[in-house]
Amino acid sequence: MTKSTIPHPPRRVPLIGDVLGMNREIPNQNTLVRFKELGPIYRRTILGTDLTFVGSAELAAQVFDDSKWEKHVGRPLEQLRPLVEDGLFTAYNWESNWSKAHEVLVPGFTKDAMVSYHGTMVEVIDELCKDIESRSGEFIPAVDEMGKLTLEVIGQCGFGYSFDSFGGSEHPFVTAMSRALTYAQDSAIPLPFIGKWLRRKEEQQNEIDRRLLAETVDEVIATRQQSGERRSDLLDRMLHPEAAGEGLDAKNIRNQVLTFLVAGHETSVNALGFALHFIAQNPEIAARMRAEADAVIGTGTAQYEDVPRLRYTRQVVNEALRLWPTAPGFFRAAKQDTEVGGHKFSAGEWVFVLLLAVQRDLAWGPDADQFNPDRFSPENNRGRSSELFKPFGTGIRSCIGRQFALHEMTLALATLLQRFDIAPEPGYTLEVEETLTLRPKNLRLQFTPAERR
Numbered sequence: 001m002t003k004s005t006i007p008h009p010p011r012r013v014p015l016i017g018d019v020l021g022m023n024r025e026i027p028n029q030n031t032l033v034r035f036k037e038l039g040p041i042y043r044r045t046i047l048g049t050d051l052t053f054v055g056s057a058e059l060a061a062q063v064f065d066d067s068k069w070e071k072h073v074g075r076p077l078e079q080l081r082p083l084v085e086d087g088l089f090t091a092y093n094w095e096s097n098w099s100k101a102h103e104v105l106v107p108g109f110t111k112d113a114m115v116s117y118h119g120t121m122v123e124v125i126d127e128l129c130k131d132i133e134s135r136s137g138e139f140i141p142a143v144d145e146m147g148k149l150t151l152e153v154i155g156q157c158g159f160g161y162s163f164d165s166f167g168g169s170e171h172p173f174v175t176a177m178s179r180a181l182t183y184a185q186d187s188a189i190p191l192p193f194i195g196k197w198l199r200r201k202e203e204q205q206n207e208i209d210r211r212l213l214a215e216t217v218d219e220v221i222a223t224r225q226q227s228g229e230r231r232s233d234l235l236d237r238m239l240h241p242e243a244a245g246e247g248l249d250a251k252n253i254r255n256q257v258l259t260f261l262v263a264g265h266e267t268s269v270n271a272l273g274f275a276l277h278f279i280a281q282n283p284e285i286a287a288r289m290r291a292e293a294d295a296v297i298g299t300g301t302a303q304y305e306d307v308p309r310l311r312y313t314r315q316v317v318n319e320a321l322r323l324w325p326t327a328p329g330f331f332r333a334a335k336q337d338t339e340v341g342g343h344k345f346s347a348g349e350w351v352f353v354l355l356l357a358v359q360r361d362l363a364w365g366p367d368a369d370q371f372n373p374d375r376f377s378p379e380n381n382r383g384r385s386s387e388l389f390k391p392f393g394t395g396i397r398s399c400i401g402r403q404f405a406l407h408e409m410t411l412a413l414a415t416l417l418q419r420f421d422i423a424p425e426p427g428y429t430l431e432v433e434e435t436l437t438l439r440p441k442n443l444r445l446q447f448t449p450a451e452r453r
């Protein structure tokens with residue numbers, strides 16, 4: 001079988017290619033639907049560029065094989081390069097700064113490091129609860145509210161910097177970041193002719209956003225340098241590397257700080273949003289989480305060791321990340337001539353693995369589209385193949401912040417459940433919007449102090 005046999009959407013337009021049936025607003029959800037029509041692998045060819053999508057566990061397993069495939073910095077990630085250049089997330093595999101930074105920063109995510117961040121996470125979650133309590137009974141925009149939490153947590157734990165998120169209006173960094181990600185996503189699909197001209201205004205806005213993001217990062221770094229303070233955090237590790245010669249240059253430190261502010265914030269906030277949506281919609285799930293939090297944490301403050309014992313809460317987090325992976329997929333490139341599902345790929349060719357489809361593979365059962373945290377119970381976890389659940393990516397370039405995110409989200413949800421009854425807005429049905437990530441659109445929830453406290 002040759003690569004030309006890979007299915008493509010119907011009605012190919014001469015010269016331009018497979019432009020019909022594209023959806024620029026929700027491209028990932030559109031791709032999910034296409035798999036149902038075209039099978040687990042298909043290709044759009046637009047203006048000569050091939051975009052190949054993989055959407056089943058069986059084919060994903062082939063592409064996750066690190067001996068044949070590796071991370072690819074795809075178009076949307078390339079669009080972020082003017083902003084974060086060779087930061088960990090967007091670095092090309094061959095860039096020496098990737099391995100340098102990986103070595104310097106991995107110790108910032110060990111168990112000891114996580115223990116050191118725990119107290120700050122507890123404090124920020126407490127501030128979040130106070131903020132929510134001051135608006136008790138109102139329907140509040142849940143994603144914006146969780147954004148205050150995740151920005152403060154990464155700002156304070158990673159860089160000893162507070163964005164004063166609970167002080168007043170949203171920090172301009174958040175708006176600029178969200179727009180920059182949407183801009184990157186929009187650039188993922190090549191635009192025929194007139195598109196470039198239509199995007200002039202967005203390009204200008206993107207310039208402004210990039211400047212603001214860069215200025216914010218400079219302020220975060222300058223604040224630390226001026227104070228001369230030493231802390232056990234990510235910034236300290238970069239500014240004062242343990243071994244001589246291991247250091248990152250100033251430009252790369254800047255790229256890493258911005259990378260962490262974006263990567264450490266955007267995906268976690270949206271995952272919390274999805275989890276809260278399902279918790280609000282399912283009172284029996286909320287009741288189980290609350291009973292667990294009461295049993296594990298009791299009436300005091302959550303300790304570090306409590307978090308791994310919040311097993312059901314973690315199942316809820318996992319299930320939210322399965323059904324709506326906030327990083328909806330990632331790119332993989334062939335390291336050698338190889339095959340996927342019998343289709344030939346030459347070295348350097350790439351595919352986009354849509355987790356949104358892979359994590360709903362029928363191997364999860366006929367109800368794969370339903371939210372059910374019991375899928376992740378210890379007995380159901382036994383024997384499941386790992387490619388069915390990859391919300392944090394795969395291989396050496398998978399998420400460095402995985403434990404950080406899981407600890408933060410589990411702790412935050414358990415604390416919120418202990419303190420509040422959470423109700424959905426009447427009539428709300430989940431709609432998912434896409435920047436580079438997925439997020440619940442217009443999700444507003446009502447938090448009322450839990451009656452028994």
Ligand code: HEM
Pocket residue numbers: 071088089090102154259260263264265267268271325326327329330331391392393394396397398399400401402404405
């Ligand atoms: C629910 C939360 C999160 C999700 C779903 C998530 C998902 C991912 C995924 C899928 C990748 C691999 C992307 C690729 O292969 O192109 C990745 C990489 C990365 N993530 Fe996360 N992430 C989350 C939270 C975090 C947090 C909290 C941090 C930082 C504190 C972080 C920092 C990074 C970095 C720096 C990379 C690039 C790693 C490398 O290539 O060396 N992420 N993440």
